[in-house]
Amino acid sequence: MASAVTMRDVLAARQRLAAHIRRTPLAESPSLTQRSGHPILLKCEHHQTTGSFKLRGATNAVLALGPDARARGVVAASTGNHGRALAQAARAAGTRAVVCMSALVPANKVEAIAALGAETRIVGRSQDDAQLEVDRLAAEDGLVDIPPFDRREVIAGQGTLGLEIIEEAPELEAVLVPLSGGGLIAGVALAVKTLSPQTRIVGVSMERGAAMIACLAAGRPVEVTELETLADSLGGGIGLANRHTFSMVRDLVDETITLSEREIAAGIVHAYGAEREVIEGAAAVGIGAILAGKFIPKGLTALVLSGRNIDMAVHAAIIAGTHVPAGETA
Numbered sequence: 001m002a003s004a005v006t007m008r009d010v011l012a013a014r015q016r017l018a019a020h021i022r023r024t025p026l027a028e029s030p031s032l033t034q035r036s037g038h039p040i041l042l043k044c045e046h047h048q049t050t051g052s053f054k055l056r057g058a059t060n061a062v063l064a065l066g067p068d069a070r071a072r073g074v075v076a077a078s079t080g081n082h083g084r085a086l087a088q089a090a091r092a093a094g095t096r097a098v099v100c101m102s103a104l105v106p107a108n109k110v111e112a113i114a115a116l117g118a119e120t121r122i123v124g125r126s127q128d129d130a131q132l133e134v135d136r137l138a139a140e141d142g143l144v145d146i147p148p149f150d151r152r153e154v155i156a157g158q159g160t161l162g163l164e165i166i167e168e169a170p171e172l173e174a175v176l177v178p179l180s181g182g183g184l185i186a187g188v189a190l191a192v193k194t195l196s197p198q199t200r201i202v203g204v205s206m207e208r209g210a211a212m213i214a215c216l217a218a219g220r221p222v223e224v225t226e227l228e229t230l231a232d233s234l235g236g237g238i239g240l241a242n243r244h245t246f247s248m249v250r251d252l253v254d255e256t257i258t259l260s261e262r263e264i265a266a267g268i269v270h271a272y273g274a275e276r277e278v279i280e281g282a283a284a285v286g287i288g289a290i291l292a293g294k295f296i297p298k299g300l301t302a303l304v305l306s307g308r309n310i311d312m313a314v315h316a317a318i319i320a321g322t323h324v325p326a327g328e329t330a
């Protein structure tokens with residue numbers, strides 16, 4: 001039985017992260033407040049270093065390693081925001097980082113991770129092949145596998161974001177959090193519910209391939225087919241051997257919502273037009289849920305804008321109205 005992540009872990013994470021993490025703004029959205037009749041706050045975590053909240057968990061995990069592990073280094077298979085975050089975290093700690101990816105990953109993503117100082121290994125043609133290389137490096141070279149969500153220090157690191165929100169807005173009625181593997185929402189829920197038990201925690205995913213929501217329905221971790229989606233940072237499974245996030249999400253999250261591709265795109269458009277903010281699809285689900293009428297605010301509400309690492313050509317097409325949603329044909 002995996003030992004539970006506690007508020008003590010979140011507070012320890014905050015201390016460790018203080019010199020490494022931006023405290024991002026929690027700013028009211030006049031347009032969403034006017035539309036819903038209740039104050040809507042945006043946690044602008046897309047302005048975090050590396051462009052997403054993943055830096056919190058990755059940095060906490062690297063800094064929590066003992067001297068021997070730190071001297072050996074860290075490894076992960078993520079090509080997205082976690083890969084970037086781990087590269088940055090390792091560089092700040094003076095630790096070796098290896099990011100494994102398949103040959104199908106676009107060159108610009110490989111370059112972005114290499115530019116942060118990580119070694120990149122191109123292996124096989126799938127995420128599973130990349131993970132096999134991670135397992136090999138962990139077994140043979142003693143590198144520590146830092147996964148994107150299912151690790152105590154990662155969850156505790158993401159929890160620092162929840163702590164910032166609830167300290168600045170103690171009267172919060174609800175917080176909407178993008179939901180994939182559940183590291184973000186588990187950490188946020190732990191911090192928020194500890195300080196404000198009555199605040200509702202709402203997880204928002206895409207309709208196309210929402211793994212955690214399928215697992216909650218099944219009552220256990222199950223395989224879910226990954227589909228192309230604008231919320232690409234929310235893709236992927238939770239792991240059949242999930243240790244922490246499944247039970248935390250099941251126990252701490254009050255409600256889940258899923259959005260269509262068009263509803264996610266509407267969130268991106270609103271963030272740009274009304275707030276002058278560039279956010280990626282995964283980060284737009286809270287705004288999208290309000291615009292679609294799938295979440296009706298009943299009081300002070302916070303939305304986590306979790307990242308901004310969207311392909312700018314895709315962003316431009318969404319703003320121009322020429323983007324064809326995944327699953328539809330032009």
Ligand SMILES: *Cc1c(COP(=O)(O)O)cnc(C)c1O
Nearest residue numbers: 081180181182183184282306307
């Ligand atoms: C990883 C990620 C999420 C989801 O976080 P989980 O901990 O996997 O639930 C949401 N938004 C962005 C931008 C991400 O990179």
